[in-house]
C-alpha cells in the first residue's frame with residue numbers, strides 16, 4: 001500500500017487532568033471513506049480538532065501527507081478540507097461570497113471551480129442568497145462545498161449527515177464514495193450514527209473514551225455475504241426434535257427462545273432446512289441474523305453505557 | 308506563503324458587507340450635517356469662520372470614530388469565535404499570526420478611512436456655509452489649548468489635531484482588538500474600550516496632575532495628546548508621551564498575538 005495520507009502516532013490530548021485522547025494510533029489510506037465511530041463524548045471532535053491544528057497536541061504526532069500538523073502547519077493543512085462540528089458560515093454573506101472568501105485563501109482555486117462545487121453539492125441558485133436564509137441542510141451542503149473547494153487530498157467531516165434529509169444523506173453518501181474512488185481522496189467521517197457509517201464507509205474505527213477499540217472493515221460484498229457464517233434462527237414446531245437433528249448432523253445448535261439458532265453459511269442453511277423437513281419437523285420461518293456494525297459497536301463499547 | 312493581500316481583501320469584505328459599517332459611516336457624516344446646518348441658521352454672526360465648526364465637529368467625530376473602530380475591532384476577532392467561523396478560517400494554509408495581522412490591518416484601515424472622511428467632509432461641508440478666509444488659530448474662539456495659545460493658521464492646527472488624535476486612536480483600537488482577541492466577546496471588547504476612551508478623556512488629565520512619578524507611565528494619562536500642540540504639559544514632552552504610548556501599544560500587540568497563536572479553538 002502507498003504511504004498513508006494521515007498517520008496518527010500515539011496521539012494524546014489532555015485538558016487539565018482529563019485525558020480526552022489516549023495514545024491513539026491510526027493510519028488512513030487514500031481512496032477510502034474511513035469512519036470514526038464512537039459514543040457521545042468519546043473524543044471524535046477533539047481528535048478532528050487536533051488533525052486540523054485547531055487545538056494543540058499534548059503528546060504524539062499527527063502527519064498529513066507526510067507533514068507534521070504542529071510543526072509544518074501550512075504544508076500539512078494545504079491538502080485538507082474539513083467541517084468541524086456545525087458548518088458555521090458568515091451569515092451576512094451569500095453562499096457564493098462565502099466560497100469566494102475561502103477560495104482566496106488557497107492558491108489556484110478559480111471561479112469555475114466555485115461553480116463546479118456548487119453544482120456538486122446541489123445548492124443551485126440558492127448560492128446567491130444570504131446564508132442566514134439557509135436551512136440547516138443547505139448550510140451543511142455549503143460546508144461540504146467549502147471543504148472540497150481547493151481539491152484536498154483529505155476530507156474531514158465531523159457528523160456530516162447532521163441535519164440532512166434522507167435524500168441529502170443519500171446524495172452525500174454517493175458523492176463521498178465518488179470522490180474517494182475517482183479522485184483518490186481520503187475521507188474521514190465521524191459519526192455516532194451506526195447504520196449511516198455502515199452504508200457510507202469502507203472501514204470504521206471504533207473509539208471509546210479516547211482509546212481506539214477496533215478497526216472494522218465494512219462488508220459490502222454480496223459474494224462474501226453468501227459464504228460468511230452467520231447466526232441463523234429457525235422457527236420450528238418441535239424444538240427438541242430440531243436440536244436432536246442438529247446434534248446428529250454435527251451442527252452446533254442452541255436455543256433462541258422457542259426457536260433454534262445455528263451458525264451456518266447459505267448452503268448449510270438450505271441443507272439443515274431439508275434435514276428438518278425430512279425429519280417431519282415443521283419450519284415456520286428462517287431468519288439470518290446479520291451481525292451489524294451496531295452489534296459490533298454495542299458489543300465493543302459495552303452496550304447501554306453510551307456517554 | 309501566498310498572496311497576503313487576498314487575506315486583507317477578505318477582511319475588508321467582512322467589514323464592508325455589513326450594514327452596520329455603513330450605518331456608522333452615515334452617522335459620522337450626519338453628525339457634521341446636523342451640527343453645521345442649525346448653527347448656520349441660528350448664528351447671526353455671518354462672518355463666522357468655518358474652522359470653528361471644523362474644530363468642534365472633529366472633536367465629537369473622533370469620539371464616534373473611536374467607538375465605531377471599537378465595534379469593528381471587536382467584530383473582527385470575537386465574532387469569528389462566537390459565530391464559529393474561526394474554525395473554518397484557521398484551517399487554511401496560513402499561519403495564525405498572519406491571519407490576525409490581516410484582521411488588524413483591516414481595522415486600522417477602517418479607522419483611517421473614517422478619519423479621512425471626517426477630515427474631508429468637515430472641511431468641504433463647512434466651506435459651503437461659512438467664511439473661509441484663512442484665519443489664525445488665535446482668532447478662532449476656543450482655540451486655547453493647554454496652557455498656551457497655538458500660533459499659526461487654523462488649517463495647520465486642524466491637521467496637527469488630526470495627527471494627535473489619530474495616534475491615540477491607534478492605541479485605543481489596539482486595546483479593543485486585544486480585548487476582542489483575549490476575551491472572545493464582542494460586547495465586552497466594545498464596552499471596555501469605549502469606557503477606556505471616555506474615562507481617559509475625563510479622568511486622564513486629572514490623574515495627570517497627581518504629583519507621583521509613576522503616574523507619568525500610565526497610558527491613559529497620555530491618550531489626549533492635543534495639549535502638546537502648544538508645548539509641554541507639566542514636565543512631560545510630546546516625545547515622552549508618544550514613547551509611553553508606543554511601549555503600551557507594543558505590549559498590547561504582543562499579548563494579543565501570543566494569545567491568538569496559542570489558543571485552543573474549542574467549542
Ligand SMILES: Nc1ncnc2c1ncn2[C@@H]1O[C@H](COP(=O)(O)OP(=O)(O)OP(=O)(O)O)[C@@H](O)[C@H]1O
Nearest residue numbers: 015020038039040041042043044045046047192573
Ligand atoms: N475544552 C475542554 N475541556 C474539558 N473537557 C473537554 C473539552 N473539550 C472536550 N472535552 C471533553 O472531551 C470529551 C470528548 O469530547 P468530544 O467533543 O471530542 O466528543 P465527541 O466524540 O465529538 O462527542 P459527540 O458525539 O457528542 O460529538 C468529552 O467528555 C468532553 O466533555
Ligand SMILES: [Mg+2]
Nearest residue numbers: 044045046158
Ligand atoms: Mg463531536
